[in-house]
Amino acid sequence: MQRRLLLVDDEPVILITLTAILSKFDFEVTAAASVAEALQKITSEKFDILLSDLNIGNPGDGLTVVSAMRRTQPEAVTMILTGYPAFETALEAIRQQVDDYIVKPADIPALVNAIESKLATPPRQRQLPPPKRVAMILQEHRGRIEELWLSAVEKDGALSRVTSDKEQRRNHLRGILEEVIRAGQSYSGEEVAGHKRSSGGYDRRRDIEGYTPSMMLAEFCLLRRVLAQVVQENLLAVNLTYLVPDLARVNESLDEQAQAALATLSDSIKASS
Numbered sequence: 001m002q003r004r005l006l007l008v009d010d011e012p013v014i015l016i017t018l019t020a021i022l023s024k025f026d027f028e029v030t031a032a033a034s035v036a037e038a039l040q041k042i043t044s045e046k047f048d049i050l051l052s053d054l055n056i057g058n059p060g061d062g063l064t065v066v067s068a069m070r071r072t073q074p075e076a077v078t079m080i081l082t083g084y085p086a087f088e089t090a091l092e093a094i095r096q097q098v099d100d101y102i103v104k105p106a107d108i109p110a111l112v113n114a115i116e117s118k119l120a121t122p123p124r125q126r127q128l129p130p131p132k133r134v135a136m137i138l139q140e141h142r143g144r145i146e147e148l149w150l151s152a153v154e155k156d157g158a159l160s161r162v163t164s165d166k167e168q169r170r171n172h173l174r175g176i177l178e179e180v181i182r183a184g185q186s187y188s189g190e191e192v193a194g195h196k197r198s199s200g201g202y203d204r205r206r207d208i209e210g211y212t213p214s215m216m217l218a219e220f221c222l223l224r225r226v227l228a229q230v231v232q233e234n235l236l237a238v239n240l241t242y243l244v245p246d247l248a249r250v251n252e253s254l255d256e257q258a259q260a261a262l263a264t265l266s267d268s269i270k271a272s273s
Contacts, residue, residue, distance in 0.1 A: 002028040008038045008052035008065050025112050038065045047076050049115055054082040063235040066098055077118040131239035134246035135184030141230050148226045149173055162210045176257055183253035213262055220258040
């Protein structure tokens, strides 16, 4: 009996080549070229193996497919194809929920042997932890958010010339992030362990000398990108059912605080003129 394998990759050459090769090894291969196509097949068909590229269109998209397969068909073997063997997200996924990974370009005998080995092993009873809302993910990864944002600010030509030192920027970010988490927590109705409730938000006492409105907005845009990156890195743990509304609430909080920042800057400009 042929084993059913879902192959997910956005590169047509890889899809065609691997489909042809794996079919010769008695696998019934179904190909998907996008996350949406893969999710549709996962919810409508039964598979024994998932072999997905890590990056399908966007970095880390393969983790969305893995997460859907794990929760819909937990007995299926899940494997990731990656061109970055040391990529942090891939390794974390492997440690937590992915059965194995293969480095591109795939060594076909090694790939087939790895699949056969996993299929021959009785499926382990995977007790997946309860999926988490975005607020909890952000709370748990505050340190990474800080470092990513500070690094992005330092690489920005205009922002890096502002006189605020690193600790001032870090404290400023913590206030904004505190409010984002509080807003997300309130929206989801979930208590975030270890989260300190406070008014949080943009600090009107912050030293904004040398800032322009465009620079203020640039800081918030960088933070928006960092938060999206951290959520993307932890998609295996995210409650995908609420991902869109949770991210919408995060963005609403950032927009509200950006408006407060611009109002403070406007008042400062008026007072000095």
